[in-house]
Amino acid sequence: xxxxxxxxxxxxxxxxxxxxxxxxxxxxxxxxxxxxxxxxxxxxxxxxxxxxxxxxxxxxxxxxxxxxxxxxxxxxxxxxxxxxxxxxxxxxxxxxxxxxxxxxxxxxxxxxxxxxxxxxxxxxxxxxxxxxxxxxxxxxxxxxxxxxxxxxxxxxxxxxxxxxxxxxxxxxxxxxxxxxxxxxxxxxxxxxxxxxxxxxxxxxxxxxxxxxxxxxxxxxxxxxxxxxxxxxxxxxxxxxxxxxxxxxxxxxxxxxxxxxxxxxxxxxxxxxxxxxxxxxxxxxxxxxxxxxxxxxxxxxxxxxxxxxxxxxxxxxxxxxxxxxxxxxxxxxxxxxxxxxxxxxxxxxxxxxxxxxxxxxxxxxxxxxxxxxxxxxxxxxxxxxxxxxxxxxxxxxxxxxxxxxxxxxxxxxxxxxxxxxxxxxxxxxxxxxxxxxxxxxxxxxxxxxxxxxxxxxxxxxxxxxxxxxxxxxxxxxxxxxxxxxxxxxxxxxxxxxxxxxxxxxxxxxxxxxxxxxxxxxxxxxxxxxxxxxxxxxxxx
Numbered sequence: 001x002x003x004x005x006x007x008x009x010x011x012x013x014x015x016x017x018x019x020x021x022x023x024x025x026x027x028x029x030x031x032x033x034x035x036x037x038x039x040x041x042x043x044x045x046x047x048x049x050x051x052x053x054x055x056x057x058x059x060x061x062x063x064x065x066x067x068x069x070x071x072x073x074x075x076x077x078x079x080x081x082x083x084x085x086x087x088x089x090x091x092x093x094x095x096x097x098x099x100x101x102x103x104x105x106x107x108x109x110x111x112x113x114x115x116x117x118x119x120x121x122x123x124x125x126x127x128x129x130x131x132x133x134x135x136x137x138x139x140x141x142x143x144x145x146x147x148x149x150x151x152x153x154x155x156x157x158x159x160x161x162x163x164x165x166x167x168x169x170x171x172x173x174x175x176x177x178x179x180x181x182x183x184x185x186x187x188x189x190x191x192x193x194x195x196x197x198x199x200x201x202x203x204x205x206x207x208x209x210x211x212x213x214x215x216x217x218x219x220x221x222x223x224x225x226x227x228x229x230x231x232x233x234x235x236x237x238x239x240x241x242x243x244x245x246x247x248x249x250x251x252x253x254x255x256x257x258x259x260x261x262x263x264x265x266x267x268x269x270x271x272x273x274x275x276x277x278x279x280x281x282x283x284x285x286x287x288x289x290x291x292x293x294x295x296x297x298x299x300x301x302x303x304x305x306x307x308x309x310x311x312x313x314x315x316x317x318x319x320x321x322x323x324x325x326x327x328x329x330x331x332x333x334x335x336x337x338x339x340x341x342x343x344x345x346x347x348x349x350x351x352x353x354x355x356x357x358x359x360x361x362x363x364x365x366x367x368x369x370x371x372x373x374x375x376x377x378x379x380x381x382x383x384x385x386x387x388x389x390x391x392x393x394x395x396x397x398x399x400x401x402x403x404x405x406x407x408x409x410x411x412x413x414x415x416x417x418x419x420x421x422x423x424x425x426x427x428x429x430x431x432x433x434x435x436x437x438x439x440x441x442x443x444x445x446x447x448x449x450x451x452x453x454x455x456x457x458x459x460x461x462x463x464x465x466x467x468x469x470x471x472x473x474x475x476x477x478x479x480x481x482x483x484x485x486x487x488x489x490x491x492x493x494x495x496x497x498x499x500x501x502x503x504x505x506x507x508x509x510x511x512x513x514x515x516x517x518x519x520x521x522x523x524x525x526x527x528x529x530x531x532x533x534x535x536x537x538x539x
Contacts, residue, residue, distance in 0.1 A: 001069070003061045003522035004412035006047065007493045010463050011057060011522065012412040013046045015069060018117055018129060018156075021046060024069040025192075033063050040246050040461030041118040041192065042485050043127070047461025058525065065524035078194045079113070082160065083201035084151050088172035094136055094153060105172065106200055108132040114158055114196040119188065119249035120459060120485030123363045124162035124180030126190035126249075127459070131158060131198075138456075142168035149174045149209060151198070155458075158198075160190075163364070175201075176209050182353065182365075188248035221349055221377025224290025231370040232283025232331065237348060238341075239275040241480065242356035242365075251484045252464075253360035256438065256503030257339055259394045260298035264343035267295035267320050269385040275350070275357035277342040277370065281506075282331040284342070286376070288323040293345040293381050295320050296329075299337030299504065300397050304330045320345075320387040337397035337504040345387075346379030361438045362481045395501050403429060403510040406498045408467065413457070413489035414519035417469070421449040422519075425467075425491060429510045430475065436507060440468075441477040443511065448473025449491065462486040465494035465502070467513070477511075479503060 001024075002014040015021045025041045035054030040047040050060055086106045088094075095102040114128035136153040143166060146152070150161045152169035159169060162180035179189045190196065228235075238261065241254025255261040255278055262272035277284070282301050296303050297318050306312045308326025315321050323329070331340060350357055350367050359366035370376065398404045414422060430443040449469050462468065466478040468488045477494065479502070494502055495516065505511065 005409055006412050006463050007409055008496050009052055010049045013064060015044050017044055020069045023072045024067055026073045027067045030073060038246060042460040043458030045460040061522050061524050080194055081197050081199050082175050083199050084173040084175050085201050085204040086173040087204050090170040091172045094170050094172055097136055110198045110200050116190045116192050116194045118192050121483060122162055123249045123365055124188040125159060128158040128196055136170050138168040142166055151175055191247055220375050224380050225375040225377045226286040226288055228286050228370050228372060228374040230283055230285040230372060233280045235277055235279040235284050235370040236359035237275045237357045237367050238278040239357050240273045241358050242354050245354050249484055250365055253358040254480050256480055257298050257500045259500045260341045263391040264295045264297040264341040266388040267391045268293050268343045268345040269387045270343060274347045279340050282333040284331045287328045290325055290380055292323040293320050295343050296340055298340040299334035301334040301340045302332035318391040336399045338506045339504060344378045345381040349377030349379055360481050398505050398509055400506050400508050403512055404505050405512045405514050406502055407495040407516050408492040408513045409495060410492045410515050410519035414491055416451055416453040416489040417491055418450045418452045426513050426515055429512055432505055432507050432509050434507050438479055438481040440479050440482055443475050457487055457489050459485045459487050463493055465499050466490040467492045
């Protein structure tokens with residue numbers, strides 16, 4: 001095992017191959033380590049997030065080094081049959097690459113069971129191994145759109161696209177099954193450990209695949225609500241995120257400035273983890289239908305209250321604001337920062353999705369973004385916790401002309417980059433581009449970062465704050481809606497304590513990265529077992 005730093009509460013365990021990775025994942029699932037909160041398995045790595053207050057990083061590494069990763073445990077496995085119309089655009093090319101006929105591709109693809117090794121890329125997307133044992137390279141130029149249900153190959157894996165999305169896998173067919181359906185008790189059809197058998201369903205009908213079912217529209221609120229007059233640039237519900245769904249390929253998501261979200265809730269007397277409206281660059285405007293207490297935190301944003309009689313006055317950020325029926329609130333353009341958080345006493349009356357009200361904009365999981373005319377229900381205020389009058393921003397909010405310094409931890413793939421690239425990451429300023437969003441901050445620097453290792457990186461788990469470097473050499477700083485797994489090397493990761501600040505950096509501002517320590521692998525202080533018997537002899 002190699003132990004690579006990711007963040008103050010996250011590390012990456014690299015193993016020799018997929019079988020070792022899954023064996024260690026099985027061992028950790030059967031006998032969890034206290035303090036470990038999330039494990040994301042991938043092709044040959046485990047991304048492990050832990051709670052530093054419960055276990056130190058060194059103690060975790062030492063415990064991991066004692067675990068046996070030589071064989072997988074036997075478990076009862078669910079088997080899923082996937083009907084496939086083998087009409088894929090790349091079927092003939094795949095046959096040529098494998099030097100067999102297209103009929104043999106189909107025959108071998110349907111002749112054996114596959115195993116769901118792990119999930120990632122998108123909710124419900126399973127990486128399937130075994131089966132025919134094909135080795136097929138990705139397309140040199142990815143497609144901008146692959147249809148939902150596409151059955152595809154890449155490397156040693158087969159996979160099925162749950163929804164239409166860009167992708168570079170080789171398409172060999174399509175299935176009518178929905179791989180991801182929130183109307184099911186278990187939305188993902190495939191989970192790690194399941195067995196999969198592909199079945200030839202013959203030619204695709206002339207009518208094509210049936211259209212996916214459209215979820216029923218949410219019922220309008222029966223009580224008090226906010227009528228959205230303008231949602232601004234982008235307004236979504238966010239809380240502290242959904243936990244424990246990585247097995248379905250669903251990441252945590254959640255507010256980008258968690259400190260501001262918690263402050264907004266405290267200001268109105270809510271639990272600090274309740275959902276708020278996260279809105280970008282102001283422009284949100286709504287009328288209150290009912291009595292309410294609200295607060296607006298985050299970006300330095302002018303807030304105007306207009307009463308039902310037409311009187312108008314400014315109200316403060318980070319303070320409770322009492323609203324009467326007919327009052328209208330307008331958020332102006334912020335003078336500093338990027339994202340504002342609107343809390344309402346009692347909370348918003350919206351059904352959670354997979355245990356959270358967070359909207360994951362990449363995975364398209366969670367309540368939809370607010371739109372003009374929406375009625376956003378809320379629970380009218382009653383007795384309970386006192387409002388807070390002492391909330392304030394946790395840091396100086398950045399402006400467009402500012403250069404913001406973010407502390408970073410080098411790794412986990414710093415050793416994939418040249419010495420010049422390592423030096424340039426911190427010496428060169430990086431500008432925030434207009435292509436940035438909740439998925440990540442796209443950066444532009446005068447000189448791109450160069451890799452010294454040009455091999456293809458097998459997919460591995462990614463963390464919030466990861467600075468991933470694609471082929472262009474212009475880095476992307478992952479935010480809360482980042483993909484669960486990624487295939488580009490991560491040169492460094494923004495330290496946990498600067499993630500809220502990163503979520504408030506406006507477009508065209510500049511970022512300087514400050515490495516707090518050089519890249520170093522983490523060594524275990526106990527010997528790794530050389531055989532299963534050695535595990536029993538370790539203290």
